Amino acid sequence: MNDGSAGTPAILVESVSKRFGRVLALDDVSLSVRQGETFALLGPNGAGKSSLIDILCTISRPDGGRAEITGIDVVRHPLQARKRLGVVFQEATLDTRLSVYENLNFHGMVYQMNRADRRRRIDEMLALVELSDWRDAVVRTLSSGMRRRLEIARGLMHEPRILFLDEPTIGLDTQSRAKIWSYLEQLRASQNLSIIVTTHYIEEVDTCDTICIIDHGRILVTGTPETLKAAHGTSLFRVTPRTPDAHAALVARYPGTVEGAEGQLLIRAEDAGSADALLAEFGTRLRQVSVDQPSLESVFLSLTGRDLREAPPAVGKTRGHP
Template sequence: MTDIETLHSPTDAIVVTDLVKRYGRMLALDSVSLTVPNNTMFALLGPNGAGKTTLIHILCTILQPDGGQAWLAGTNVQKQPLKARQNIGVVFQEPSLDDRLTAYENLDFHGRVYNVKSADRKRGIDELLALVELEDWRHAVVRTFSSGMKRRLEIARALLHSPRILFLDEPTVGLDAQSRAGIWAYLDTLRKQRDLTIVVTTHYIEEVENCDKVSIIDHGKIIADGSPLHLKSQHGKETARVIPRDAETAAALTARYGALQTAKDGSLIIDASAPGFADAFLAEFGSRIRQVAFDKPSLESVFLTLTGRELRDRTADEHEKRGAAARRGRRS
């Protein structure tokens, strides 16, 4: 009889089958299954409360699922959590550096926890500080760092024990646009240099356009996955974002085009994929609108097509909040 632990390809860094997680009566993960090949830049895309963090915490052995199985680099996460942890580096959404220590001391402490030999630890610290451009701040106390510098140091720390998979949960939240772009540049360099599988959760949809594979999660379910190009070709639509001059025009648009989506800025989102839509729309409504912008098929339109709303329209669901509170309680 074949052992279920061997039922996956050696070319897959992550295999998840039918994962279930509940917080009381709330179903946070609903039979989630996915695979992530080795040396892949993979993004888990979804709104706050969709189940992204819950899934990552199960894969990082922080949470136990209520059902299903997960493997990391061939290791069953539930049955061999200690071995699984040796294969992963993690950068959590909440800061986890000791800001009373220097950059060097934070990395050195992490290496000692993972039993990295002294010579390898010193060499790795030098290489990683150079990679994230913090070598000039190696002896600076971390509390003096900017948010972007702290995040770069957290990435370096997560890689010191040479993991095969790097998890980053919302790595650019709270960073300015320049810092966010810099983090993604570092990640791309890391994957190429280290043959690393990188898993990122985010609700910044524009950040995942260059990923190899994207899975869209909503209400605890994977509702679509594939390359960004595949997702856009299968589910993306050209849309028009319209700001009407008055409520009467808004009502007329709804009557003409059916139920419309409302963006966070108050504009109405209309399916503009029909041939000749722009000319027909402007002929009928051109004088009655303040502004119209036409958007080409994008991952944002993919999410809108699949869920009926924009990605960032929601705040965290209660089950995610309760789960975070429970985890903080266990640490205190």
């Protein structure tokens, strides 16, 4: 069994497939994540993200192919693999009846950390996420942002090599989201931690080392934000029609139009004259119009034909993890 040395990928996935009845959730998926990098896995709902993460977290088994965590086969050695992983699920999994300290202490006991290591690590993690003054507070009294920070601290208690974050900032205000990403960057830089994140806030992953877009169970593209924007990005018109009739007319006129958030329509700019043509035909029927330069959002639209926030993430079952 590999010892997870510096040259070993943090994650290695080779030709992994997974089927649920007639649905092929993962179709010959292969990818590699370097140690110490921040890796964003993006895809519409039902694209296969959760199925892949469940396999990497040893919650489910692939039907074919293999997956390794720091050189450890997740099927053959699941317990060893889990010790290298920290997980922050989309759904809250804290025990709200316990205190901040008790939640972290219990997690350390589950991972068989001795008392001295638990105390040391609790102090370190609470300092990192700025919750030291709240160590004795009952979790149900904390704000949603503080609870999310506590969940990140808990996921890091046992000093994992890889941290999985499933929608880590969903439902948080802009300031809380920015704080969480600041903590994560500190961790990655200081501890060579590999971070795997899924999110519907596509602007949050613009500073990630690698972006991987998955749809219909297949990897569509992998690369740095800059290379993906250069290869697949386009300018977008972000328009808000005044009336349902204007909405319908725009969709008919621009067949590739994608429904965005809050009644907006996202229209790809085909050439330099596209803006003039749009305004000449629809200017008086638009409540608002703006132009977005090539971005990860336009990359996602070009490759999937959908908006990442087209539908809010569904609250599903809470996946367990020891």
